[in-house]
Amino acid sequence: MQVIIDLCIVPMGVGVSVSKYVAACQQILEEADLKFALHAYGTNIEGEYDQVFAAVRRCHEHIHNLGAPRITTTIKLGSRIDRKQSMADKVASVQRQLDSSNNRG
């Protein structure tokens, strides 16, 4: 099952700055050979369900190893069987709507 997720991992008990931990997760996603794109409040990830959630697990384990006693994560998870849709397709689809309504305006 192909999925697109949005992942936002928040280590707790390590102070206020978490960019070090987010960067460590980017490297885990890179090594997992997943497509991903960082944004200001999370990371979009595209791949096969089991592969994606194995990587999320490694992120949690690695952040615990780096010293965070507790982690709270928010995930949005999308799957569809009507057609293939990549992360880029999703953004392009909204952009086409905006373009067409601007042309109509």
Add this chain to the structure above:
Amino acid sequence: MQVIIDLCIVPMGVGVSVSKYVAACQQILEEADLKFALHAYGTNIEGEYDQVFAAVRRCHEHIHNLGAPRITTTIKLGSRIDRKQSMADKVASVQRQLDSSNNRG
């Protein structure tokens, strides 16, 4: 890795009422032998990471099989290595705080 998650699965393209699909997921969680508790905007689930996310996968697959072409799900995922904490512990912990502040008040 023991986790507590909050799961909210939203089938798309099947109309406005989704309780049938939520009920189907409750049965999948039951069969997976996971501890879970339904609330008004999701389901709390407690268990081992791999077991929990295998069940989430089965929920998506089953809802697609029931006819939903697309699903969007929101998950909160918590893990901690400092101590064991069950779903009941989390609620009790807030309740103790409320009781003690009422006693002080």
Add this chain to the structure above:
Amino acid sequence: MQVIIDLCIVPMGVGVSVSKYVAACQQILEEADLKFALHAYGTNIEGEYDQVFAAVRRCHEHIHNLGAPRITTTIKLGSRIDRKQSMADKVASVQRQLDSSNNRG
């Protein structure tokens, strides 16, 4: 606009235990005269949109005042115009589905 939300507020930079802050928010919701129900990974809240989000704002402000330099919160927000539905209705709706499928089984 009547809404049901699920609110999960996570103070950062205050250590690993957050029940004190969650308890403080319960009191803010109480004072705001909103219907709410705590669960193991958040709080369901029912009310008018403006009233609900004024209370969420007060929660953030109060937790900052208690010393948390940073807060990250996850909210699910539901609205519907086809019919009225309370938090209790949502749970009952799933329960009816479970009962009827057990009877069929």
Add this chain to the structure above:
Amino acid sequence: MQVIIDLCIVPMGVGVSVSKYVAACQQILEEADLKFALHAYGTNIEGEYDQVFAAVRRCHEHIHNLGAPRITTTIKLGSRIDRKQSMADKVASVQRQLDSSNNRG
């Protein structure tokens, strides 16, 4: 109170394609004079709390007016009082960590 949110609005009961509704929200955010950036699973928005949540309300109202009987939305909401941080700052902060660990590598 300055906030950064991640907004993902899902209209229900209008079929499987929701890009039309997402595009309509982009225009509401534009008119509200908020900074925002679309990604593959939501939209990052930066602004004053009241202004941001007034815009979210208008998005819900507008999507209901366009015919969606029900909406379920996921929001991440961040505030901090220790220092100012824009959406661009957050991404740059992770990028610096990645660069420095690559240099060390």
